[in-house]
Amino acid sequence: MHVGTLAGTGEGAPPHRSVRPRPISSWELIQDLIASFRAPGYWTYGAWLDISLRYRSHVLGAFWMIAGTLIFVGVLGSLYSRVLSEGADYYFGHIACGYVFWILILRALQTSSRIYSMNRNMIQNGYVSYTDYVLRMFAELAIILAHNFIVVVLAMVFTPIPLTWAALALLFTVPLFFVTILGSSFLVSIIGARYSDFGELLQSVLRLGFFVTPIIWSAGAGKGALIGAFLYLNPFYYLIEIVRGPLIYGHVPWLEIGATAVMALFVWAVASKLYARAKPYIPLWI
Amino acid sequence: MSSEHFIRADDIHLSVPLQVGNRSSIRSVSVLKDLYLGSRQRELRSLIRGMSFDFHEGERIGLIGENGSGKTTLLRLLAGVLQPSSGHLEIDGTTQALLNMSMGLEQRATGLENVYLLGYCAGLTTEQIDESIPGILEFADLHNAVHDPVRTYSAGMQLRLAFAVATSVKPEILLLDEWISAGDRFFIERSRERLMGHIDASRMLVFASHNASVLGEVCTRGLVLKRGKVIYDGPIDEALEFYGSDGYQES
Numbered sequence: 001m002h003v004g005t006l007a008g009t010g011e012g013a014p015p016h017r018s019v020r021p022r023p024i025s026s027w028e029l030i031q032d033l034i035a036s037f038r039a040p041g042y043w044t045y046g047a048w049l050d051i052s053l054r055y056r057s058h059v060l061g062a063f064w065m066i067a068g069t070l071i072f073v074g075v076l077g078s079l080y081s082r083v084l085s086e087g088a089d090y091y092f093g094h095i096a097c098g099y100v101f102w103i104l105i106l107r108a109l110q111t112s113s114r115i116y117s118m119n120r121n122m123i124q125n126g127y128v129s130y131t132d133y134v135l136r137m138f139a140e141l142a143i144i145l146a147h148n149f150i151v152v153v154l155a156m157v158f159t160p161i162p163l164t165w166a167a168l169a170l171l172f173t174v175p176l177f178f179v180t181i182l183g184s185s186f187l188v189s190i191i192g193a194r195y196s197d198f199g200e201l202l203q204s205v206l207r208l209g210f211f212v213t214p215i216i217w218s219a220g221a222g223k224g225a226l227i228g229a230f231l232y233l234n235p236f237y238y239l240i241e242i243v244r245g246p247l248i249y250g251h252v253p254w255l256e257i258g259a260t261a262v263m264a265l266f267v268w269a270v271a272s273k274l275y276a277r278a279k280p281y282i283p284l285w286i
Numbered sequence: 287m288s289s290e291h292f293i294r295a296d297d298i299h300l301s302v303p304l305q306v307g308n309r310s311s312i313r314s315v316s317v318l319k320d321l322y323l324g325s326r327q328r329e330l331r332s333l334i335r336g337m338s339f340d341f342h343e344g345e346r347i348g349l350i351g352e353n354g355s356g357k358t359t360l361l362r363l364l365a366g367v368l369q370p371s372s373g374h375l376e377i378d379g380t381t382q383a384l385l386n387m388s389m390g391l392e393q394r395a396t397g398l399e400n401v402y403l404l405g406y407c408a409g410l411t412t413e414q415i416d417e418s419i420p421g422i423l424e425f426a427d428l429h430n431a432v433h434d435p436v437r438t439y440s441a442g443m444q445l446r447l448a449f450a451v452a453t454s455v456k457p458e459i460l461l462l463d464e465w466i467s468a469g470d471r472f473f474i475e476r477s478r479e480r481l482m483g484h485i486d487a488s489r490m491l492v493f494a495s496h497n498a499s500v501l502g503e504v505c506t507r508g509l510v511l512k513r514g515k516v517i518y519d520g521p522i523d524e525a526l527e528f529y530g531s532d533g534y535q536e537s
Binding site: 039041042045046049053056121122123124125126127128280283284 | 302303362365366367368369381382383384385386389390392394395399402403405406407409410411412461
């Protein structure tokens with residue numbers, strides 16, 4: 001059995017555990033994830049609660065979830081669609097889609113780097129289902145994304161941007177996007193638990209990432225094309241492009257999809273290895 | 287699965303790496319050095335130094351000892367938060383722990399929302415939580431405040447709420463750290479009933495406390511700890527007597 005559900009070994013959980021230094025399996029992360037999905041009560045309810053608490057006292061409530069995005073896309077869209085004369089028809093869709101998915105990447109990685117220390121009290125009290133903490137955060141971000149997506153739809157309706165058959169690729173690319181970010185979140189959560197410096201480093205990288213990734217500018221239009229091959233060194237580019245390509249530009253970016261799939265495999269492999277190695281030490285690190 | 291639940295520890299040790307503060311004077315240059323380079327002194331500290339014991343079903347074990355003797359660390363090992371560095375620890379039974387003051391309560395959420403959150407943590411399903419709510423509110427005496435945010439509760443109310451959820455799960459092994467006896471007199475009376483209620487169902491309790499009178503009333507067996515070792519293991523009265531005697535200071 002695994003030690004993941006120890007805290008509240010409630011009904012159905014195997015009650016017998018033998019705690020001795022044991023051989024570590026690389027499947028620990030997957031096993032814990034399966035356990036989390038079998039008993040989703042804590043992290044689904046927790047995610048809903050986090051959202052509900054944040055907007056509870058506001059007059060406009062959950063509208064604030066999309067207000068920031070609406071303002072950002074509205075203002076920058078109006079300004080930059082004039083600056084970047086080429087491809088201006090698609091600009092609102094481009095920036096809305098890029099920004100909405102960037103927000104998820106940004107918050108997922110930033111929060112993951114300190115997710116276990118944020119939940120120190122719960123962990124020290126015996127709730128050591130580490131995958132639950134990451135899933136709780138991830139589910140909250142997915143709910144926010146679902147709201148923000150309204151801005152993308154608005155941009156597509158009013159610009160207007162036609163939906164093409166290429167959008168069918170989203171059935172595959174959106175799950176791929178989520179899986180890659182979830183794997184990255186686990187990876188970052190472990191590194192962040194061990195090295196508290198990592199959160200600072202990540203913050204700098206992400207701040208830079210926003211500007212070197214084609215979110216407010218476009219790689220194909222205007223001077224954006226000058227960045228050329230450097231674009232392909234940027235992992236965020238692939239993540240954004242696999243969603244934005246099919247949705248906004250009506251083409252399926254096979255190269256980017258392939259690169260993201262490789263990235264996902266890599267991230268999950270490393271995260272599984274580190275998670276299995278790190279798990280017993282997490283309460284000591286935080 | 288055997289019907290008899292137990293905890294068995296065989297020469298368990300636990301050493302943890304600790305980030306230790308710089309020992310140099312706060313006026314020296316090293317303060318600046320620490321700011322930029324971090325104080326990277328890590329020390330391996332031994333918290334549990336070879337403990338062996340057998341706990342059986344129906345026993346209520348009191349952990350006695352001064353601050354730093356390893357009571358909380360031992361409870362964390364039993365709760366599965368920490369794992370022994372060496373030795374063998376075997377636990378048969380579902381565990382519930384109330385180890386720190388915050389108890390996982392979400393301060394901004396209402397009492398009822400916290401019942402669900404803690405209930406899910408304890409491994410309950412939604413139906414099970416729904417069923418246990420009347421009992422929890424009854425015990426915690428929260429009927430009027432159930433829709434108020436927990437941050438408006440008194441410390442005693444928060445304690446009752448967390449305790450009520452943890453015990454409504456009916457764990458086979460209940461782990462309580464010493465802060466619980468900080469509750470008011472009224473709470474201690476009620477919780478004792480609830481603790482005893484568990485014992486009737488042949489459950490096990492491991493309780494760390496400084497409060498000799500509470501320990502004496504609730505527990506049947508006492509383990510006296512000192513510097514990460516068990517120095518006395520016996521009936522609670524004798525263990526408390528030993529703790530108060532010169533024998534403890536000298537050992």
